[in-house]
Amino acid sequence: MLAMNYRGPFRVRAEQKPEPEIEHPEDAIVRVLRSCICGSDLHLYHGLVPDTRVGSTFGHEFIGIVEAVGPGVQKLKVGDKVLVPFNIACGKCAFCKQELYGNCHESNPEATAVGGIFGYSHTAGGFDGGQAEYVRVPYADVGPLVIPEDMHPDDAVLLTDVVPTGYQAAEMGGIKKGDTVVVFGAGPVGIMAAKCAWLFGAGRVIVIDHIEYRLDFVRNYAQCEAYNFRSMTDPVVFLKKITDWFGADVCIDAVGSDAAGNAMQTITGRKMMLQAGSATALHWAINSVKKGGIVSIVGVYGPTDNLVPIGNVVNKGITIRANQASVKRLLPRLIEHVRSGYIDPKAIVSHRIPLEEVADAYHIFSAKLDNCIKPILIPPSARQ
Amino acid sequence: MDLEKKFSHIKGWGVDADPDNEPTYPMKKYTGDDHQRLNWDRPVQQTLTAEVLHSNERPEVSAVFGTTCPPSGWSGKIRRYAFKHSESSYLHWLPLLLADRVNVVEGIADDLRKGHIPNIFAEKGWKAEWKYNRTGLIKKVTVAALVTTAAVLITKKLTAKKR
Numbered sequence: 437m438l439a440m441n442y443r444g445p446f447r448v449r450a451e452q453k454p455e456p457e458i459e460h461p462e463d464a465i466v467r468v469l470r471s472c473i474c475g476s477d478l479h480l481y482h483g484l485v486p487d488t489r490v491g492s493t494f495g496h497e498f499i500g501i502v503e504a505v506g507p508g509v510q511k512l513k514v515g516d517k518v519l520v521p522f523n524i525a526c527g528k529c530a531f532c533k534q535e536l537y538g539n540c541h542e543s544n545p546e547a548t549a550v551g552g553i554f555g556y557s558h559t560a561g562g563f564d565g566g567q568a569e570y571v572r573v574p575y576a577d578v579g580p581l582v583i584p585e586d587m588h589p590d591d592a593v594l595l596t597d598v599v600p601t602g603y604q605a606a607e608m609g610g611i612k613k614g615d616t617v618v619v620f621g622a623g624p625v626g627i628m629a630a631k632c633a634w635l636f637g638a639g640r641v642i643v644i645d646h647i648e649y650r651l652d653f654v655r656n657y658a659q660c661e662a663y664n665f666r667s668m669t670d671p672v673v674f675l676k677k678i679t680d681w682f683g684a685d686v687c688i689d690a691v692g693s694d695a696a697g698n699a700m701q702t703i704t705g706r707k708m709m710l711q712a713g714s715a716t717a718l719h720w721a722i723n724s725v726k727k728g729g730i731v732s733i734v735g736v737y738g739p740t741d742n743l744v745p746i747g748n749v750v751n752k753g754i755t756i757r758a759n760q761a762s763v764k765r766l767l768p769r770l771i772e773h774v775r776s777g778y779i780d781p782k783a784i785v786s787h788r789i790p791l792e793e794v795a796d797a798y799h800i801f802s803a804k805l806d807n808c809i810k811p812i813l814i815p816p817s818a819r820q
Numbered sequence: 821m822d823l824e825k826k827f828s829h830i831k832g833w834g835v836d837a838d839p840d841n842e843p844t845y846p847m848k849k850y851t852g853d854d855h856q857r858l859n860w861d862r863p864v865q866q867t868l869t870a871e872v873l874h875s876n877e878r879p880e881v882s883a884v885f886g887t888t889c890p891p892s893g894w895s896g897k898i899r900r901y902a903f904k905h906s907e908s909s910y911l912h913w914l915p916l917l918l919a920d921r922v923n924v925v926e927g928i929a930d931d932l933r934k935g936h937i938p939n940i941f942a943e944k945g946w947k948a949e950w951k952y953n954r955t956g957l958i959k960k961v962t963v964a965a966l967v968t969t970a971a972v973l974i975t976k977k978l979t980a981k982k983r
């Protein structure tokens with residue numbers, strides 16, 4: 437089958453590899469219809485995540501058709517059209533039972549700090565991902581959800597990660613009616629977080645980024661304010677100033693370890709890798725939230741250390757909330773929201789690229805070329 | 821509740837306990853299962869068909885795991901060493917990053933062995949760069965050419981001087 441193949445930092449290609457097999461009684465094999473590239477994949481692509489092995493296939497946002505199921509699978513049937521949450525979750529461990537599906541303890545031998553994720557390095561379990569024609573899906577009765585008849589496939593594929601992640605970012609902000617919410621990052625996740633902040637009753641939503649076309653997009657899509665941090669001398673002072681010198685009630689980090697905007701963070705974090713990526717957005721979030729405010733982190737960082745002003749967290753009495761999104765927990769509510777028209781996920785899709793051109797797709801998304809917001813890869817077998 | 825009895829000697833124990841005040845609420849549905857530790861009804865164990873390294877912060881591998889790209893070659897040796905150290909140690913993560921870079925060289929060697937010369941420009945998506953960022957690409961190439969020419973000239977001069 438054709439699959440994306442990682443060759444090293446900034447180098448990927450589409451290549452033939454053997455089709456996946458059932459390796460556990462509760463596995464399914466899914467034939468992929470479409471699969472996205474995520475901002476999280478960029479951290480792998482840039483070589484920031486330890487134990488990213490050459491030959492791996494990325495991709496944790498995909499939908500497809502069930503081709504085969506193991507003997508232990510009871511609910512899912514061959515032929516079902518499913519969306520597959522990016523977290524691999526057993527449904528049985530203490531964490532899954534508490535609906536922390538992003539923190540399952542039975543899906544990743546390599547690290548205890550993160551649950552298994554499709555196509556996300558050996559640090560997240562060593563599973564091949566969905567940027568391929570076929571993919572192995574463990575715990576097939578737990579994660580995959582049969583796509584409702586009336587749902588657009590682009591909406592379905594975005595419900596595997598981006599929508600729940602943006603929603604959970606807002607949810608973790610503990611937004612109270614009337615709160616001012618600042619979202620760092622106008623990528624797919626930040627855009628969705630801004631949109632969802634309103635659903636929790638935000639009184640004002642402000643997005644910060646430095647890519648002009650993305651700021652334009654989010655301003656329009658999420659009906660919010662959006663500012664370019666390159667046009668201000670100090671984003672923290674700027675945010676203080678526009679919040680009556682008080683600070684925001686809630687700050688959301690939807691950037692993660694590839695953050696720009698501070699030379700010292702960029703050099704030590706992204707170039708020399710002395711920290712787990714650059715923590716510029718998180719630094720700004722902590723420093724621009726009000727005293728007693730909440731910082732919600734969904735931006736992804738590596739497993740080592742980052743330079744953040746932890747002293748200010750103490751002195752300001754900030755609550756930090758963070759997690760990988762618990763996709764399965766949120767899906768029922770989010771499907772309702774899509775149906776009611778509160779969220780229109782498919783509107784953020786900017787590119788549809790054949791899987792064969794995966795190298796160009798990664799470069800376009802990484803370098804923010806051609807006004808790219810969210811690229812979808814279509815495998816050859818899904819185009820016939 | 822047993823705990824109430826257990827701590828009855830402590831005045832006011834638990835009076836303000838409020839499940840809704842669980843700091844992860846509503847992200848976490850509190851069930852009390854935490855106190856059972858690792859004693860849940862485990863899923864069937866996947867059979868080990870490939871070498872799978874596991875964190876030393878857990879007693880054994882998880883019930884399922886990925887079997888792609890098992891450790892091999894020099895990078896594999898480094899990865900095995902890394903897994904002797906915990907996720908809390910630099911001796912875990914830094915060797916893994918090193919192994920990843922060694923693995924890149926192994927990947928190129930592997931390609932060549934199979935008679936495939938990797939097209940690094942295509943792998944880096946330069947076709948898209950040419951289409952959407954032509955001036956940027958030309959700038960990059962020009963700078964690279966200038967730097968190389970300068971380096972060549974300087975080395976030539978230096979070697980000439982030595983003679």
Ligand SMILES: NC(=O)c1ccc[n+]([C@@H]2O[C@H](COP(=O)([O-])OP(=O)(O)OC[C@H]3O[C@@H](n4cnc5c(N)ncnc54)[C@H](O)[C@@H]3O)[C@@H](O)[C@H]2O)c1
Nearest residue numbers: 475476621623624625645691692695696697735736760761
């Ligand atoms: N927790 C989860 O479950 C989860 C799920 C999906 C994605 N993520 C993470 O969310 C983050 C965003 O994902 P995405 O797909 O939107 O990625 P993306 O790369 O498309 O977007 C990131 C945006 O941040 C902007 N940015 C860079 N530095 C900034 C700064 N200092 N301040 C403000 N903006 C800055 C970039 O210009 C870009 O537009 C990534 O770290 C990704 O790994 C987390």
Ligand SMILES: [Zn+2]
Nearest residue numbers: 474476497597
């Ligand atoms: Zn993702």
Ligand SMILES: [Zn+2]
Nearest residue numbers: 526529532540
């Ligand atoms: Zn679990």
